[in-house]
Amino acid sequence: MKTKVLLIICTFFISSSHAQFFKKLGEKAEKAAERTVERRVEKESSKKTDQAIDSVFGTGKKKQKKEKKSKKDKEKSTNDSKSSNKKTNQDIVTGSSFFPDGNLIFEETFKEDNKGDFPANWETTGGGEIITIKGEKAFRLYPNSLCITKTGKLPENYALEFDLTTENLAYKELSGSEFRVQFTNENKLNKDLKQRAEFHFSLWQGSATADKIHVENFGTESKISNNINYKMNDVFNRTAHFTVVVNGKRLRVYIDNEKALDLPSLLQNNAGKYIQFYLRGTKQEENHIVAISNIKITEESEDIRSLIMKGGFSTTKILFDSGSDKIKNESFLYLDKIGKVLLEDKNIKLKIIGHTDSDGDSKANLSLSQKRAISVKNYLQEKFKISETAIQTDGKGENEPVADNKTNEGKAQNRRVEFKKI
Incomplete structure (x- = not known):
């Protein structure tokens, strides 16, 4: 009998303890759930706040990822550009990308000329000076200057290569400005020779011939005068590599290895025997820079x-x-x-x-x-x-x-x- 009473009492206390235990457990769970909800609310609130800040300053995670990708793409683009430059501007001793078996018959790097001087082996009607571009010497043409150098009489087939660097062409005070490469049959310092051929392009964005290259020949029976579409404004305010290929009467021009001109009969009456560079317009006080460098002429070799x-x-x-x-x-x-x-x-x-x-x-x-x-x-x-x-x-x-x-x-x-x- 006593044993039964004792068991009943124990059961009562155990049941009471369990009830209290489960009650306390429920209270803890409820508080934990509340804290979880609070943390989630705080997290969502923080996220919303971050997004609001990001929308103002443009620093969101998606944007960061995009910037990372953009940086990676930029690095790839830079590497690709470096690789292209190695091909377009490589230091060729003999031959070129057009005449790989050819002989280098003329080269001008201005290494013997002092900065600020007019280059010793050139002649001009308007002046110029040696400047440096990324540590390398270049010949800056002054406004309205015609410039020639001692190449000697050029052969029937050759490739002229040069870098053209332009800076500060913000299209202010540039109306009527142009850069010209002129081909003649005599070595005279005269931009208006009766028998000549040329290509030139405007340096002014507002020109009626912006994004065009003008080609023309003079003193010939088969007169050519035309504007040819090309994205010239993309060439300015940087260094661009020009390759001019002469095959008898035929003239081809490549800019950064992209063909810009191909004219089968422009160079008539032996017009390709000498080369002249002419800069029209620009203003020194506006610090307009038009400069040529790394000039090479390669003769095509016979098979x-x-x-x-x-x-x-x-x-x-x-x-x-x-x-x-x-x-x-x-x-x-x-x-x-x-x-x-x-x-x-x-x-x-x-x-x-x-x-x-x-x-x-x-x-x-x-x-x-x-x-x-x-x-x-x-x-x-x-x-x-x-x-x-x-x-x-x-x-x-x-x-x-x-x-x-x-x-x-x-x-x-x-x-x-x-x-x-x-």
């Missing part, structure tokens, strides 16, 4: 097979270690072109003749020239499996110079390899 079939040719593009018959690696590309011609036409037979300058002993030079000719023969036969009977060799040493051995330039021309058809 090697054609040269061989005409009887042969000599070249200074095959180089050897000093005093040795070991061919330098940079010569292999040119030698491969000769090898391919011999491979394609089994009927061609050549005599390879080595030549040296006059430095050193004449007997040693004769022996060296013979060994160098043999080295060229061995390379062609080993790589292209040319028949032993297709190639003969000889050496003339210093005995048949083509230039003055008293100058470094002359010596370089005399160190040559000759290929004669037999």
Whole structure:
């Protein structure tokens, strides 16, 4: 009986404790739920506040992501631009993107001219000065100046390359301004020669010919005068690379490697023999800058097979270690072109003749020239499996110079390899 009473009492207390426990648990859960709701409200309120601030200052997360992407795209664009510049503005010693086998016949970097001076090898009607652009020298043309330099008479086929840098062309006081490249058949400092051809473009955005290139020739039977659409305003206030390709009467112009002009018969009456640059208008007091730099003229070389079939040719593009018959690696590309011609036409037979300058002993030079000719023969036969009977060799040493051995330039021309058809 006592045991039963004790169990009932215990059960009562346990039930009462459970009730209190669950009551307290419920109260805690309720408070926790309230705190959760409060935190969510605070978070949402904070989020709304952040969004409101972002809308004012433009610093939202979505915008940040967009800016990150934009930065990444910008970096890619910069890298792509650097890669393009390497191709358009590379330091070419010989050849160009248009005439890769051509010979560099003129180059002007203004390295011998002092900043602020007019360049020594140029002539002008209006003046100019040497300035620096990103550490490199450039020739700034003054308003209304015609400028020419000592290129000599240019060949039938060549490529003129130059960088054109313009700055502060905010189109103030620029009405009537233009930049002109002029082609003539005589080397006279006169912008109005009777027989000439030219292309020019306005430097003024408000011009009636903005975003056009004007082409014209003078003193010809087949007169050409036309405005050709091109996005010239995109070229200004930066550096743009121009390539002007002359093939007889034909003129092609590329701007940053994009074709802008292609005129088959603009250059009549030998108008492409000399080049002049002319700047019209602009004002120095407004600090308008129009400058040219990195000027190169590359002559188109004739096809090697054609040269061989005409009887042969000599070249200074095959180089050897000093005093040795070991061919330098940079010569292999040119030698491969000769090898391919011999491979394609089994009927061609050549005599390879080595030549040296006059430095050193004449007997040693004769022996060296013979060994160098043999080295060229061995390379062609080993790589292209040319028949032993297709190639003969000889050496003339210093005995048949083509230039003055008293100058470094002359010596370089005399160190040559000759290929004669037999």
